[in-house]
Amino acid sequence: MTTGRPGRRTLSGHALARLLGEWEATGGAAYEALAERIRVLLIDGRIPAQTWLPAERDLAEVLGRSRTTVISAYRLLRESGYLTSTRGAGSMATLPSAAGAAPTLADGGLVDFGKATPPMWPGLPDIYRDVAGSLSAEGMGSGLDLIGREALRVLIAARYEEQGLPTRPSQIMVTLGAQHAIALCARSLLTRGDRVVVESPTYPHASEALRDAGGGRLIAVGVTEAGWDVPGFEAALENARPALAYLMPDFHNPTGASMDGATREAVARAAAGAGTLLLIDETTRDLGIDSPAQHPPLAAAAPVDALTVTVGSLGKTVWGGLRLGWIRADEQVVSRLATTRASSDLGTPAVEQLVATELLPRLPEVIADRVEQLRTRRDLLGSLLPEAFPEWRVPMPAGGLSFWVGLGTPMSSALSLAARARDLLLTAGPRFGIDGAYERNVRIPFTAGPDELRSGVALLQDAWRSLPRMAEPVSPAAPVV
Numbered sequence: 001m002t003t004g005r006p007g008r009r010t011l012s013g014h015a016l017a018r019l020l021g022e023w024e025a026t027g028g029a030a031y032e033a034l035a036e037r038i039r040v041l042l043i044d045g046r047i048p049a050q051t052w053l054p055a056e057r058d059l060a061e062v063l064g065r066s067r068t069t070v071i072s073a074y075r076l077l078r079e080s081g082y083l084t085s086t087r088g089a090g091s092m093a094t095l096p097s098a099a100g101a102a103p104t105l106a107d108g109g110l111v112d113f114g115k116a117t118p119p120m121w122p123g124l125p126d127i128y129r130d131v132a133g134s135l136s137a138e139g140m141g142s143g144l145d146l147i148g149r150e151a152l153r154v155l156i157a158a159r160y161e162e163q164g165l166p167t168r169p170s171q172i173m174v175t176l177g178a179q180h181a182i183a184l185c186a187r188s189l190l191t192r193g194d195r196v197v198v199e200s201p202t203y204p205h206a207s208e209a210l211r212d213a214g215g216g217r218l219i220a221v222g223v224t225e226a227g228w229d230v231p232g233f234e235a236a237l238e239n240a241r242p243a244l245a246y247l248m249p250d251f252h253n254p255t256g257a258s259m260d261g262a263t264r265e266a267v268a269r270a271a272a273g274a275g276t277l278l279l280i281d282e283t284t285r286d287l288g289i290d291s292p293a294q295h296p297p298l299a300a301a302a303p304v305d306a307l308t309v310t311v312g313s314l315g316k317t318v319w320g321g322l323r324l325g326w327i328r329a330d331e332q333v334v335s336r337l338a339t340t341r342a343s344s345d346l347g348t349p350a351v352e353q354l355v356a357t358e359l360l361p362r363l364p365e366v367i368a369d370r371v372e373q374l375r376t377r378r379d380l381l382g383s384l385l386p387e388a389f390p391e392w393r394v395p396m397p398a399g400g401l402s403f404w405v406g407l408g409t410p411m412s413s414a415l416s417l418a419a420r421a422r423d424l425l426l427t428a429g430p431r432f433g434i435d436g437a438y439e440r441n442v443r444i445p446f447t448a449g450p451d452e453l454r455s456g457v458a459l460l461q462d463a464w465r466s467l468p469r470m471a472e473p474v475s476p477a478a479p480v481v
Ligand SMILES: Cc1ncc(COP(=O)(O)O)c(C=O)c1O
Pocket: 116, 176, 177, 178, 179, 180, 203, 248, 253, 281, 283, 284, 312, 313, 314, 315, 316, 320, 324, 325
């Protein structure tokens, strides 16, 4: 993605071709397949709305297709409200109002396999009531602050200490969830053009935040359910000397993988050697289903603690709606983050912090409930999926929130569109990759309730059967254009 004229987001022909990946695999006329792929890129956010697409001639050249194919694809997109063209200015991708407002379960009739968001921990309303009941104007000050209330920071620091990572309360900043923490770190700690390592697949909103903040080039290092590409990580750090590496060491989203001891040592050593800051996302750390996280937080393995920033959250254990997370970092980094933070938000609200202060001592109980719930749901989905899709590869995750499924064929975007037509929200695999990878994978969360999981799988089966090339044998990877 480039910005041509100031304030104008423009995609070059090459950039769009990378995002398109294996777009022809969906069958049918080429112009329809092209339009369909651009539509799915827009719907799932890989092409932000209001992005100017390349001129027809440029795209045709890069794709090795006739201009008529691209002109016809753009016409289809215009007719369905996904493109507006202005003579002399070009063609801008848009979302028709119904598609733009991503529908949610609250709208009714939809099954949501798009988000990995567990329901509220049932004890939370009582805690809110208790906090509201004892709320008093005394000692509340302005009700928001950039660093966080002392009592809460003491509890968060103590939790790290218990897990084998000595931490002072002054090393903690309370944030509005982990996403806020990641975006704040990206904005404060990166300089435009810095190189950044991310896992592949990765959590898309983190890679977006890193890219938006100036991670000029994202460098991908592979993760599968079997683990991290450690030599790839070491080589990336040695050759590219990235400013920052964003990692999810425990129950990685979307694969559910966790780093073993040797990987932790190697990653920490490589980062210290290259002077690369490790941005460690532990949002999913407490979601061990088969067993709890086996190692202390990754920062404990780092030879230089100041070269780590760790992010945590109550979003997956307690509830995403609580909007409460934190950053653990060197004191100097915390004060730098506090300085940058004020320009985008004025601090974490006091009531959420009071609720979190009540919650933290009860976290073992909360985690036990959550893990039990996730175990039932994972096991259910883990038996439904292989039954419904014997041709898929469905590795059983040891924790986390989702299955990372291998489809055996590059149909993930097509599947996500076909699912959407059946009121099933599903995020296509390439959303978790960089520049079009993972068309052969799809993430299926097990956070929904049992009935929803069952009806979602039935809709998914119907969507899968509707795809034109389903019956074909598994083909080797086609070249990415
Ligand atoms: C790995 C990871 N990091 C961060 C977040 C954002 O969490 P929060 O709700 O605390 O902002 C998520 C949410 O899905 C996540 O999966």
